[in-house]
Amino acid sequence: MSFADLLFMGWTQLRAHALRSLLTLLGMLIGVGAVVGIVSISEGMRRFVIGEFGKIGGDNLIMVRPMMWVERHGRWTPNPHYEPLILDDMDRIAALPNRFAAVLPVLARGMELRHEKATFGARVEATLPSYTSAFQWEVERGRFLDERDLQGWRSVCVLGTEVAEKLFGAASPLGQEVKMNGQRFTVVGTMEEKKLFEDDWGNRVLVPLSTAQLRLFGRRELNGLVVLTEKPEDVPKAVAAIEASLERSHGPKAEFRIDTGKGFLQQIEQSILVMKLATGGIAAISLLVGGIGIMNIMLVSVTERTREIGIRKALGAKPRHLVFQFVSEAVVLSFTGGVLGVLGGIGLGRAISAVIEHYAEVPFFPSLVSMGAVGLSLGVSIAIGLFFGIYPALRASRLDPVEALRYE
Amino acid sequence: MIELRRIEKLYRMGEEEVHALHGVDLGLARNEYVAIMGPSGSGKSTLMNIIGCLDTPTAGQYLLNGTDVSDMDANELAEVRNQQIGFVFQTFNLLPRATALSNVELPLIYAGLSRRTRRQRAEEALSRVGLTDRMRHRPAELSGGQRQRVAIARALINNPAILLADEPTGNLDSRTGEEIMDLFAALHREGNTVILVTHEADIAAHAHRVVRILDGKIASDERRTPR
Numbered sequence: 210m211s212f213a214d215l216l217f218m219g220w221t222q223l224r225a226h227a228l229r230s231l232l233t234l235l236g237m238l239i240g241v242g243a244v245v246g247i248v249s250i251s252e253g254m255r256r257f258v259i260g261e262f263g264k265i266g267g268d269n270l271i272m273v274r275p276m277m278w279v280e281r282h283g284r285w286t287p288n289p290h291y292e293p294l295i296l297d298d299m300d301r302i303a304a305l306p307n308r309f310a311a312v313l314p315v316l317a318r319g320m321e322l323r324h325e326k327a328t329f330g331a332r333v334e335a336t337l338p339s340y341t342s343a344f345q346w347e348v349e350r351g352r353f354l355d356e357r358d359l360q361g362w363r364s365v366c367v368l369g370t371e372v373a374e375k376l377f378g379a380a381s382p383l384g385q386e387v388k389m390n391g392q393r394f395t396v397v398g399t400m401e402e403k404k405l406f407e408d409d410w411g412n413r414v415l416v417p418l419s420t421a422q423l424r425l426f427g428r429r430e431l432n433g434l435v436v437l438t439e440k441p442e443d444v445p446k447a448v449a450a451i452e453a454s455l456e457r458s459h460g461p462k463a464e465f466r467i468d469t470g471k472g473f474l475q476q477i478e479q480s481i482l483v484m485k486l487a488t489g490g491i492a493a494i495s496l497l498v499g500g501i502g503i504m505n506i507m508l509v510s511v512t513e514r515t516r517e518i519g520i521r522k523a524l525g526a527k528p529r530h531l532v533f534q535f536v537s538e539a540v541v542l543s544f545t546g547g548v549l550g551v552l553g554g555i556g557l558g559r560a561i562s563a564v565i566e567h568y569a570e571v572p573f574f575p576s577l578v579s580m581g582a583v584g585l586s587l588g589v590s591i592a593i594g595l596f597f598g599i600y601p602a603l604r605a606s607r608l609d610p611v612e613a614l615r616y617e
Numbered sequence: 618m619i620e621l622r623r624i625e626k627l628y629r630m631g632e633e634e635v636h637a638l639h640g641v642d643l644g645l646a647r648n649e650y651v652a653i654m655g656p657s658g659s660g661k662s663t664l665m666n667i668i669g670c671l672d673t674p675t676a677g678q679y680l681l682n683g684t685d686v687s688d689m690d691a692n693e694l695a696e697v698r699n700q701q702i703g704f705v706f707q708t709f710n711l712l713p714r715a716t717a718l719s720n721v722e723l724p725l726i727y728a729g730l731s732r733r734t735r736r737q738r739a740e741e742a743l744s745r746v747g748l749t750d751r752m753r754h755r756p757a758e759l760s761g762g763q764r765q766r767v768a769i770a771r772a773l774i775n776n777p778a779i780l781l782a783d784e785p786t787g788n789l790d791s792r793t794g795e796e797i798m799d800l801f802a803a804l805h806r807e808g809n810t811v812i813l814v815t816h817e818a819d820i821a822a823h824a825h826r827v828v829r830i831l832d833g834k835i836a837s838d839e840r841r842t843p844r
Contacts, residue, residue: 523671528695
């Protein structure tokens with residue numbers, strides 16, 4: 210009795226009771242489908258987040274922010290040791306011996322821009338020339354801010370796509386003037402389109418940091434700092450150096466919040482892991498139920514086919530032949546459930562990603578079928594068939610041939 | 618070839634202990650055509666089960682081709698049934714979902730033969746019983762006589778030492794029954810050993826020797842010229 214014979218026999222039996230078999234393997238289908246679907250979506254989500262995050266520095270990113278509020282005994286209270294982050298901090302950090310790819314201020318405010326009769330509420334960001342390379346956001350027309358703009362406190366600006374379109378329509382904004390906070394700024398360039406997660410950067414206006422502090426914001430305080438290292442491995446040392454630098458200038462009690470891209474990604478990975486574990490739990494229950502269902506139907510099948518077992522024994526089937534036969538029927542049943550579950554799971558993942566893309570307007574949110582999850586699911590399906598099929602199969606093999614042949 | 622020595626069979630039916638066979642002694646030579654007769658409850662079914670190695674005696678010795686099969690375990694008995702015994706049942710006992718060909722192949726699966734050899738030999742066996750054009754039919758698509766022919770082809774496929782037929786015409790009309798009996802006679806002429814278990818005298822009349830069982834004992838054993 211070859212392996213192919215066994216599989217063929219199992220498959221014939223499954224098809225002979227198509228509806229019953231389908232209902233029996235539903236548990237397997239749901240369990241495996243849930244795992245494959247959710248794992249595909251979480252993988253897609255992970256890739257998506259990592260990809261989006263990569264656009265702003267990814268693993269190289271370090272964010273420094275002052276801590277105005279702290280959580281004490283479960284309540285948010287003003288931080289008694291609050292120290293503002295100032296321009297000097299940025300200069301000191303930029304001057305550290307660590308080799309940073311960029312050190313940029315975070316200083317932005319919503320402001321109304323005016324050109325002739327058109328107005329637009331934009332996000333005005335004060336920044337440095339290294340901004341474009343750090344955030345991989347390129348100029349479309351004209352030029353970006355340069356060192357001379359910074360040194361000369363020039364009143365120049367670069368517009369995001371949406372700002373340019375709302376204020377100038379189809380006309381070129383280059384060399385034109387816009388007014389913000391009653392000051393005139395000359396447009397020297399426009400940026401290409403960029404989206405990060407769901408955030409459209411088209412409503413941004415970029416001005417030189419020096420000019421912004423002199424003419425727009427009128428303060429030395431920064432909302433935060435963005436530091437980019439050259440390699441992800443440099444991040445821990447960079448964080449330590451930044452902490453040390455801040456402590457030197459603000460004293461040991463001052464608190465700043467330092468987040469890293471890696472830390473953020475780890476948080477994401479962790480929530481995805483939690484999601485996977487929760488699904489795994491649901492799947493385990495569903496697979497257990499599915500397995501019991503298979504065992505139940507196999508016991509029914511053994512009873513129904515007592516006479517067949519008697520005939521097979523009379524014709525020379527050894528106990529092990531019957532064990533193989535019934536176990537392989539159970540495995541064919543559970544494996545078919547697993548395969549249908551994998552297909553259903555892939556469909557589920559695709560459907561969820563389509564729904565997310567449609568309603569969340571995320572441009573591309575893939576569902577990634579991981580071969581590991583598929584392999585594991587199919588392996589577990591086979592194991593369940595083996596485990597839950599063995600008892601009914603042993604019962605079949607132990608039937609007395611005389612009794613079995615007499616069975617009506 | 619078959620030697621039964623002081624075979625005893627006791628079994629329980631609920632609380633009651635049934636003494637089905639009381640010291641049966643029986644010897645059968647190769648190429649004999651024997652009918653075992655007896656009313657229901659006489660022990661003839663028990664005797665058939667023991668001769669067919671479906672059951673083992675409580676006491677006594679059973680030599681089949683010189684091998685003692687009285688104390689064999691389930692695996693060894695299965696092998697003996699597969700290689701030495703060909704069963705033909707009153708109710709045919711074909712697998713309803715399998716084609717005639719697949720039914721005839723069954724013993725060869727357990728003999729461990731390859732798919733191709735199985736196919737080939739099953740086709741030959743079905744031709745021998747005159748069912749060349751019914752190989753792909755399922756039992757439900759065959760007449761009673763055709764079903765019994767499939768069962769006989771299946772019984773013969775492994776060239777067994779004994780063809781053991783239990784009321785083979787019990788579910789057939791008399792004409793078809795005669796046809797089946799003619800087939801047994803032909804198989805006997807070809808050199809097969811045939812054991813016929815029946816309670817009908819005119820069926821037993823085809824045999825060359827009639828053994829009557831009554832109350833678990835051999836009541837008579839006569840050789841005769843068949844009709």
